[in-house]
Amino acid sequence: MKKNFTLLLTLIFMVSFQINAQTIDRSKLEKKEGFFTFFTDEDKGKIYLEIDKLDYEFLYVNSLPAGVGSNDLGLDKGQLGRTRVVEFRKAGNKILLVHKNYDFRASYTDNPDEARSVQDAFAESVIWGFEIADLKDEKHLIDATSFYLQDAHMVGEKLGNAKQGTYKPDASRSAIHYPMTKNFPKNSEVEAIVTLTGTPSGAYIRSVTPSPESVTVRQRHSFIELPDDGYEPREFDPRAGYFHISYMDFTTSIGEPIVKKYISRHRLEKKDPNAEISEPVKPIVYYLDRGTPEPVRTALLEGGNWWAEAFEAAGFKNAYRVELMPEGADMMDVRYNVIQWVHRSTRGWSYGSSIRDPRTGEIMKGHVSLGSLRVRQDYLIAQGLLQPFEDGKPADPKMLEMALARLRQLSAHEIGHTIGLAHAYASAPTDRASVMDYPYPYITMDDSGNLDFSKAYDDKIGEWDKWAIQYGYATVPEDKEEKEFLSQMLEDTYAAGHTFISDVDARHPSGSHPKAHLWANGDSAPEELLRMMEIRKKRLETFGRNAIEDGQPEALLEEVLVPLYLMHRYQIEATSKLIGGLDYTYKVKGDNQRTQSRLDAKTQNDALETLLKAISPENLTLPKSIIDIIPPRPMGYSRNRETFPSRTGLNFDALAPAENVVDMTLDFLLEPGRANRLAQQVAFDQNLPSFNSYLNKLSSNLISSNIPESYEGQVKLMTENKLVDHLIKLAKHPGASSVVKADSRAKLESIKTLKAESAKNKNNSAANHSNYLAAKIDAFLKLPEELSTPAPISVPDGAPIGSDDMSCDFEF
Numbered sequence: 001m002k003k004n005f006t007l008l009l010t011l012i013f014m015v016s017f018q019i020n021a022q023t024i025d026r027s028k029l030e031k032k033e034g035f036f037t038f039f040t041d042e043d044k045g046k047i048y049l050e051i052d053k054l055d056y057e058f059l060y061v062n063s064l065p066a067g068v069g070s071n072d073l074g075l076d077k078g079q080l081g082r083t084r085v086v087e088f089r090k091a092g093n094k095i096l097l098v099h100k101n102y103d104f105r106a107s108y109t110d111n112p113d114e115a116r117s118v119q120d121a122f123a124e125s126v127i128w129g130f131e132i133a134d135l136k137d138e139k140h141l142i143d144a145t146s147f148y149l150q151d152a153h154m155v156g157e158k159l160g161n162a163k164q165g166t167y168k169p170d171a172s173r174s175a176i177h178y179p180m181t182k183n184f185p186k187n188s189e190v191e192a193i194v195t196l197t198g199t200p201s202g203a204y205i206r207s208v209t210p211s212p213e214s215v216t217v218r219q220r221h222s223f224i225e226l227p228d229d230g231y232e233p234r235e236f237d238p239r240a241g242y243f244h245i246s247y248m249d250f251t252t253s254i255g256e257p258i259v260k261k262y263i264s265r266h267r268l269e270k271k272d273p274n275a276e277i278s279e280p281v282k283p284i285v286y287y288l289d290r291g292t293p294e295p296v297r298t299a300l301l302e303g304g305n306w307w308a309e310a311f312e313a314a315g316f317k318n319a320y321r322v323e324l325m326p327e328g329a330d331m332m333d334v335r336y337n338v339i340q341w342v343h344r345s346t347r348g349w350s351y352g353s354s355i356r357d358p359r360t361g362e363i364m365k366g367h368v369s370l371g372s373l374r375v376r377q378d379y380l381i382a383q384g385l386l387q388p389f390e391d392g393k394p395a396d397p398k399m400l401e402m403a404l405a406r407l408r409q410l411s412a413h414e415i416g417h418t419i420g421l422a423h424a425y426a427s428a429p430t431d432r433a434s435v436m437d438y439p440y441p442y443i444t445m446d447d448s449g450n451l452d453f454s455k456a457y458d459d460k461i462g463e464w465d466k467w468a469i470q471y472g473y474a475t476v477p478e479d480k481e482e483k484e485f486l487s488q489m490l491e492d493t494y495a496a497g498h499t500f501i502s503d504v505d506a507r508h509p510s511g512s513h514p515k516a517h518l519w520a521n522g523d524s525a526p527e528e529l530l531r532m533m534e535i536r537k538k539r540l541e542t543f544g545r546n547a548i549e550d551g552q553p554e555a556l557l558e559e560v561l562v563p564l565y566l567m568h569r570y571q572i573e574a575t576s577k578l579i580g581g582l583d584y585t586y587k588v589k590g591d592n593q594r595t596q597s598r599l600d601a602k603t604q605n606d607a608l609e610t611l612l613k614a615i616s617p618e619n620l621t622l623p624k625s626i627i628d629i630i631p632p633r634p635m636g637y638s639r640n641r642e643t644f645p646s647r648t649g650l651n652f653d654a655l656a657p658a659e660n661v662v663d664m665t666l667d668f669l670l671e672p673g674r675a676n677r678l679a680q681q682v683a684f685d686q687n688l689p690s691f692n693s694y695l696n697k698l699s700s701n702l703i704s705s706n707i708p709e710s711y712e713g714q715v716k717l718m719t720e721n722k723l724v725d726h727l728i729k730l731a732k733h734p735g736a737s738s739v740v741k742a743d744s745r746a747k748l749e750s751i752k753t754l755k756a757e758s759a760k761n762k763n764n765s766a767a768n769h770s771n772y773l774a775a776k777i778d779a780f781l782k783l784p785e786e787l788s789t790p791a792p793i794s795v796p797d798g799a800p801i802g803s804d805d806m807s808c809d810f811e812f
Contacts, residue, residue: 024048024134024141034183036223038144038190040176047148047176047190048133051088051095051140059224059364060086060097060127061355062152065180065191065332066218069208071348071371073162075217078331078340078369080353081153085226086127093132095142099125102358107260108251118250148192149174153219156196164202167215170195177218180330186225187334194219208345224334224355224364227267231362235483236261238586239490239593240471241436241464241500242420245361262361264354265420265472268311268319273475277312280319284311285337286366286415287325292341295404296375297324300339303408304415306435306461310469322415337366337418339411346641347373350410352417366418370410377563378403381441383547384564385451385539390546398453402441405457409435412461420472424464425506425516426499429523433464433498440519440570445535449542464500467493487591494593499585510673512582514599519570525578526610529571533619536567543626555633558643558652561626565657569664572614576668578607579694580677601687608669608694612701615665615719617712620658624711627654658715659722666726669698672735679739691740695747698723703751705758707766717769724751724773728780745781752777 029039029048035058037050062081069077084099106118128150134141149171151157156167173195180191193216200212209215236244242263252258270278288300304322311320322339325331331338334355342350348371355365379399388396412435427434441456471489476482501516514525522528547560581604584596613619632650633639639646644660646653668674675691682690702723707713730736731744752774759770 026134026136026141032181032183034188035186035225036183036188038181038183038188039141040178040181042178045175046143046145047181049130049142049144051142052138054088054090054095054140057085057087057100058226059222059355059357060084060099061220061222061224061334063220063222063332064153064155064217065220068155068205068215068217069344070204071344071346072204073158073164073208075153075155075158076342076344076369078338078342078367079153080355080367083355083358084127085358090132090140095130095132095140096126097128097130097147099127101125103247105247105249105260106251107249108253114251121250144190145176146171148176148190148221149194151194151196151219152221153217155194155215155217155219156198159196159198159202159205159215162202162204164205165198165200165212167196167198170197170214173197173214173216180218180220182330184333184335188223189330189333190221192219192221193217220332222332222334226359227357227362227364231267231357231360233262233360233362234265234472235486236263237471237486237490237588239494239500239588239591240486241422241424241468241502242472243417243422245356245358263420263472264356264361264363266363266366268316268473270316270475274478275315277315277317279317283318284320284366284419286322286339286368286418287329287336288322288339289331289341290325290327292339295400296341296372296407299404299407300341300370300411303411304339306408306412307415307419307465307469309461310466311473313466314470314474316473322411334365339368339370339415341372342369343372347371347377350374350414352414354418363418363420366415368411368414368418370407370414374410375403375407378406378441380560381563381567382453384543384560384567385443385535387539387542387544387547389549392550395549402453402456405459406441408459409439409457416465419469421465421468422502423506424468424500424502425518426501426513427462427464428517428521429515430464430497430499432458432462434462434468435465436462436468438518440521442521443535445538449538451535463496464493464498467496467498491592494585494591499593501586508673509668509671510677511577512580512674512677514578514581514583514603517570517574517577520574521571525571525574526607529568529575529610529614532568532571533614536564537619539564540626541623543623545629553634553637554629555631555637557626557630561630561657562642562644565622566660568614569661572611572661572665573668575607575610576665576671576674579604579669579689580674580681581607582677598681598685598688601689604689608689608697611665611669612698615662615702617715617719620661620715620719621712622654622657627652654711655714655718659718662719662722666722670726670730672730672733672740675730675740675744676735676737679737679743692743692746695727695743699747699751703754705754707769709765713766717766720755720773721769724748724777727751728777731780748777748781752781 026039029041031039039048061083064075064079067077067079068075085102086097086099089096089098101122101124104118104122106115109115128147130142130144132140133143151169159165159167175193177191177193182189195214195216197214200206206212236242244261244263246259246261248258249260266284268284269281271281272278286304292300301322308320329336331340350370352368354363354367356363382399382402386396386398416436421436424434424436427437428439439457443456444452471486476485501513505511505513506516506518545554548556578599581599582596583599585593587593630652644653644656646656678689678691678694681688702719704716707716727744727748731741755770756774759767
């Protein structure tokens, strides 16, 4: 009876499957053959995938061909999404799309059971489940419409994280974008119009969307054939300057590193491996967006082609080039390395990304996105320095020349990321050794006040870049082991005077490296800061209506003033890193790089003296001639993110620029990590500045007993108030050590006493301000110390790592 019932169920399933199969008539659908053949039915808005490759690995990449247009939201046109190794698996009446877990592997075993034990230990991810609609000749047909109409790029989640509203896909307003649904032998491309609806709650989404309750973008789904196994991965070395992939391999011999790391790079092979210089089997070609206008187009092509010299140094002839995109080609197609010209409503980053094989690190597609507004910022910097519009003169060609020079460098920089290179932030002092640094325009001024822009940006690839490309792409000679060959190359690189320091060290607010900076110049940060301050001072003295063209509202002078007044902002940050600084490299045991050392007292004291000059009233106040000519903003020209804030209503606030610089400088000077290093360094070397002596120098320079009733006096009062605020902030910062907190509180006590004494028997604004500061400090010091004990520094995990469960069984 039981067997008969089972047989009946099987017959019912077979009949229902046959009935269902009869509903799909492939002959009435448009067939597009390719990597994964699919069928489209535009009348019904459907798309069907034919799965003839089960348990077959391939890449799944999602992207955003048409974006939102706001730098703050980070949803740009052409943005690449995740790259995943996936496969289709059959499970009953379903086809599952499975994201395989390549973070944990078993590469060094022939034992299938050992390999299975690793695979089963870590989760996979089923991305989607499809019901089988039809089966013919071992080819499963699935309805993939819902899969392609999902918010694969997670636009809704990103808008929510940015506090712009809660958005979800609306199927009634979404559809397959058939004109961009294409198939090729090694990649299948399906694009969808995806509309997300919700209640907008942020200014960013309102500023770029015509109806912000409905955000429509286009999302791309790419199925891509994985590269063959002819690619040879190259081991990662922290000194070489490359991005990398990493994974854990549990079949590694005990005593060998279980985490494997390989650099990211394109596949580049010599036609003649034995030749010193050879043409490649297949060159690396980048294609520039045809939507890029002139003269930008020519500048990007020129800068992008700088890399050819580096590949020639690595032993390749005609191995790399940049040219214009073929007409009608698709920028998102994995077959093209591309440079996109991307528009946004506000100025923002450019970036270089790529599609990589997660198994090996091989770059399959380089994808550069260049923000179109970036060129205008360099133009504005030059405009503020040159002030060229006197007597209605036309624009000085130097402004455009400098902006285009920056674009050449930017093109080379972002392409550098897509050929595998990370930022090289310590290269600027070594004769601009890398385009992978962030350069600020290097402008000089002669004794007559004439400016020279000829060296604003470099016009070629750097020496570090050539060494880096050799490490990543040079062919290892047959008579040498790869490890020996690459190690010697790095030794030669550092013997030539180069140092590679990248993002974390340069960007961290507590950074201590004396050479690794963003947007800074010069071998000596303080000397360059003084030089820039002199140029800045001279150009502020001449700043006037000739900084804008005839016919523009005079309030727009402020937009030109901002980059001029703040032109030294990044050099201030660079100089601050010398205080409590440490000179170091990514040294590897046995290599020829220098051993780390603390910066000497003179270097640290010179840096502090220079920063104190930067926040002295003479370098903070604006000439009265500037203040007098900047009126309130007219209708249609509201204050924006690139103008100074104002505490004086609609009027230009003459104290706001100075406050910006003082706040920024004191943020660096009294950063908790820097303060902690100062407190510690004197314990190891009595000749180095202590944190207490550092505070004494700050207060003796910034706190006064006599302050005049003037513009300079108000700047001085503001600076005193800011010092007190930053000391209070440091004194209660959870990251500050007890020594730093104690010294900060003691310094606040002494400032309170000094200000209270200086205000006695006086009745003016300065005296009132002194009383205010003394009262503010007293109020803080009288507050009960927060007795919630700061969390202790964590002890590194022991055995068993990551477990606090004591419920295990023990044997005694």
